[in-house]
Amino acid sequence: xxxxxxxxxxxxxxxxxxxxxGGTRKKVCVSLLQDLKIGExxxxxxxxxxxxxxxxxxxxxxxxxxxxxxxxSAMDPEQ
Numbered sequence: 001x002x003x004x005x006x007x008x009x010x011x012x013x014x015x016x017x018x019x020x021x022g023g024t025r026k027k028v029c030v031s032l033l034q035d036l037k038i039g040e041x042x043x044x045x046x047x048x049x050x051x052x053x054x055x056x057x058x059x060x061x062x063x064x065x066x067x068x069x070x071x072x073s074a075m076d077p078e079q
Contacts, residue, residue: 004045006058009038022062
């Protein structure tokens with residue numbers, strides 16, 4: 001199973017960009033995408049930005065991930 005996560009582009013330096021995954025920043029390769037701009041959202045898989053994403057869809061997806069994390073935390077009996 002593969003998981004691709006949306007992230008907001010914060011800075012671009014050649015073939016790499018600093019992206020924000022809802023509070024966690026990472027450097028990813030953006031060489032697969034053309035005309036990428038700061039502020040856009042991308043889908044990241046294994047360290048590569050593989051597709052641009054509309055901001056509304058990215059925000060919905062990130063909200064769902066947050067909701068799943070909260071549900072998993074609530075179900076953990078050791079917390």
